[in-house]
Amino acid sequence: MQTDIVIIGGGASGMMCAVQAAWLGHEVIVIEHEAQPCRKLNITGKGRCNVTNNCDVQTVMANLPRNSKFMYSSLSRFAPEDVMAFFETLGIELKTERGNRVFPVSDKAQDISGALINAARDAGVRIVCDDALSLIMEDGEVRGVKCRKSEYFGRCVVVACGGISYPKTGSTGDGYTLARQAGHTVTECTGSLVPVELYGECAQAMGLSLKNCGLTVTDNTTGKKVFEQQGEMLFTHFGMSGPLVLSASAHMHDIVKGKYTFAVDLKPALDEKKLGERILRDFSEVPNRDFGNSLGRLLPASIIHVIIKRSGISPVKKVNQITREERESLIRAIKSLTFDVKGLRPVSEAIITRGGVEVGEVSPKTMESKLVKGLYFIGEVLDVDGYTGGFNLQVAWATAYAAAQAF
Ligand SMILES: Cc1cc2nc3c(=O)[nH]c(=O)nc-3n(C[C@H](O)[C@H](O)[C@H](O)COP(=O)(O)OP(=O)(O)OC[C@H]3O[C@@H](n4cnc5c(N)ncnc54)[C@H](O)[C@@H]3O)c2cc1C
Secondary structure, three states: OEOOEEEEOOOHHHHHHHHHHHHOOOOEEEEEOOOOOOHHHHHHHHHOOOOEEOOOHHHHHHOOOEOHHHHHHHHHHOOHHHHHHHHHHOOOOEEEEHHHEEEEOOOOHHHHHHHHHHHHHHOOOEEEEOOEEEEEEEOOEEEEEEEOOOEEEOOEEEEOOOOOOOHHHOOOOHHHHHHHHOOOOEOOOEEEOOOEEEOOOHHHHOOOEEEEEEEEEEEOOOOEEEEEEEEEEEEOOOEEEOHHHHHHHOOOOOOOOOOEEEEEEOOOOOOHHHHHHHHHHHHHHOOOOEHHHOOOOOOOHHHHHHHHHHHOOOOOOEHHHOOHHHHHHHHHHHHOEEEEEEEEOOHHHOOEEEOOEOHHHEOOOOOEEOOOEOEEEOHHHEOOEOOOOOHHHHHHHHHHHHHHHHO
């Protein structure tokens, strides 16, 4: 099959690139090996799709811990405001929530993917279900793609295959194989924005979701705090997950036993003095109660036994016999519940892949390979990753737009 532009991967970046290229008059084929395009996009933002972050380019770059400079050119030409205008043009109403996170008003990720797919079809893009196996190259130039069912030829081939996280959505790392075939370097791929395995009693509180707690992560080798934020998290059988923990994971590297410690603040709205007063008040109401039965109003049930153990106070001690030192120890346990980090969950459970096609071998202006003419890389397949907040999709949109402008 012959066309102008062949895009491998009908995910966020591939579909954006297809729409933009078709709008510029190019003939486009998207090859997608899943039955439907945009499977991953449909599960983003817990099914609500955090489309982008309503902020300026500098702020986006500050939220890309790896290779942010590479992104400057493309972000400047397709900034968050342009992304928002693009979706609004497609008839999607957007809203900005806490942390400048942008979502569709409908809270449905499928509205975002549906709008992209419809825009592509309306612009004449052909979306074919096939599995790209290898690039067809000649004289240092790409000519097309060999797929399981057919061969597709075009003057430009775009690798938009995503990374290796959540492989059930179709992102199985094929983009790295294609990049290597073209002679590109692929940096080591691990997970970022991934749940964290911890030593300690997390499993005892499994299922407990804390809507507002504090988390501080300390690098014990330097004594420095590498992460400090408040938000939502979840205790699991292996450790912790939830938005706050996923964000923290992006700040931890080369994890070995004892390197990082998590300190959870179960009462971030109360400083130690206020928490002390609150505990005294609670205790004064039930002076003859056993300590083990006295924390029900202050803490969720499933974490109480952990806090009792960490406080070092006997659970059968009457609360009116608890000393000041013991109260201080209880306050410490609540304000700084520590766990040593064991490691990160596998990349398959990560929101985003850290690592990918070496950006030094790709033009930051056009996303074209510096090694093979006509070959482009966009989206998560590149060695760029962001924190939570819509920054990863912003990377997908901006790199897709840059490539489309260059065809
Ligand atoms: C659970 C979850 C929630 C997320 N939430 C958010 C969020 O709210 N906001 C945000 O900014 N980011 C979020 N992300 C990250 C975001 O989804 C990715 O950054 C984005 O999807 C990357 O786009 P992409 O086009 O590069 O890759 P993908 O969206 O992964 O698309 C790649 C496509 O290529 C196809 N493909 C792969 N190999 C082949 C092949 N050989 N032949 C044919 N087709 C192929 C795949 O099937 C897939 O459809 C989330 C990720 C996950 C896993």
